[in-house]
Amino acid sequence: MTARALRLGMVGGGEGAFIGAVHRMAAALDGEWRLAAGAFSTDAGRNARTGDALGLDTRRVYESFDAMIAGERALPADARIDALAIVTPNHLHAPMAIAALEAGFHVFCEKPMAMSVAEARAIADAARASGRRFALAFTYSGYPLIEEARARVARGDLGKIRLIQAEYLQGWLSEPIDNAGNKQAEWRTDPARAGLGGCLGDIGTHAFQLAEHVSGLQVESVSAELTTHVPGRRLDDDVSALLRFAGGARGLLKASQVAAGEENGLKLRIHGERGGLEWSQMEPNTLVLRWLDRPAEIVRAGGPGLQDGTAKLLRTPSGHPEGYIEAFANLYRAFAAAIHGGDEDRWFPRVTDGLRTMLFIEAVIANAESDQKWTMVDPGENE
Template structure:
């Protein structure tokens, strides 16, 4: 089967996430990188294209040039999917332009700078009929799928409590004022958006919470803090959550937890027991019961759901993690594209991947957190926040 031709905006030399996207897209052999606008610096962009072995003429100085150049090529040669790996402020303009030009989009998260931009992307998806995916990477881990499936089939009983924590320490000092490019743009409101830690990793925690629990957060009560003097966006957040079924939750995300690496942990408790998954030990899922010994479930081991084993790539005992989870999203996106689908499959199917619905939920979460933290209300309704954006008075 011919490879899916994709291009990339951003992700040139020195960029972290662009290389991750390229590794993920390459892992199953489904994709071929054919073009790119890799940098706003023309020389850096050309060097990046040369290093990646792109054909002459397929390195473009701007996104507009890329879309025009690719649109002019014969259908069997032109890019089919645009991967967006820029800082956040370019996510929405790039996605809308690509969709309107007739290209599918796989975008880095968060979806946009704010909910208004997210709704503009939603409109572009609807009028274009093209696929739109978001790389909420952690939902691609096999044992995250196993956790979701076990909650969905009722193993834990009615869910009562959801606890999610995402703890990093890399921004404990003023890296954003010391020349660290990753820190600079993530703490700049013009490039990062409304939230710092909130948009960067808080959205991951929120998306994982709703995806695995199968529950919708109805209301939240938020605390946003900036610890490092002079920093313009939050670097430490917390929220109390109220879910649709009466369950309660706690979400904590921080980038100033000095010494922590990438401590994403999800715990979900029902009437009968609770499960526990950690990104830094991703091949283990623990379930603890009220009335019997705990279960330690291992990737590649016996008793896994078919949707879990479909996401595995190595036998039991062979570590697999971040890149493989990322690749699972690209593989599912590719399957949907080849099948002619215009939206992600249902969330309980093998080929599910995060899309426009996840993007809108996470951007609604961001705005609800900011509104609640800044206001006097005890609780803020996510539905009210979205409705206010959809239908401004």
């Protein structure tokens, strides 16, 4: 018997918001989720227009997050939402996630997980106590060839890992558009809404999460520099960090939102004793493998030689490119499987991944603000 489509609620993501629309498309792609309710904006007109454009019952378009939680809890179990997607600025993640979990709803949250390690641990406690699932939108880990890279590293194809380089370059904040009415830039550079890190929290966390996820190694210590290039900006817009991994591997993380001309340049390189791999988000259907003793290989999405776990993430034959929405949809598909209680082997970013990124953010900031060469990253074990 086919599992029913799960009912999704959304907070944030009103008209004009980029990431809310992405979540809705990704959730709907495989038919495993149906948007059923939302509190899309604190602006009543914008909220109503969004609900109308999405074809929602007006009774399920709520004036606030609190009203949605109360209204959905009051519905019969076979009518209320199963999970809540949180697509708000960062300062609302923890209070909303905790409230939703305590109310009995699963949660799919935008990253970074919270404003601090303390908030992240509070979310972890709420998820554990409620028995509900918690997922994070580390979208790039949903790409099929990221899974292929992870599986090949885990199998030992590259030998013992020595070098890990993660780079994420954007240029959209090269000018002070945060002071010129750009709403996406405004909240991302506002410490009260974005948190302690600007570029660090927004895209540096993606690079860090991919580095740990694919390598299978944890960062143990960091030596970092945070820079704010645009005068008057209140948070960093450029990050450089040396990384020391468990097992002796060394790494480099570079993230910037003032690399003029760059679009969405996320790249990952990992080298071991016998070979290396390279993946780029702007060419996501290709994985390059380079060897010490034989010619390089190019592995293509949908092509021959893929691991079984990679093949499960693909929807089209080779030569039919899949991209960002499909990668995001892979996370929603795995999240749905976990909620239904099956296919537990399908990976998606969870509480532990979110906590690791928060521990990394705090370690980088502590190091950048101190005169010590290296700062330890709390392993966050048993969370």
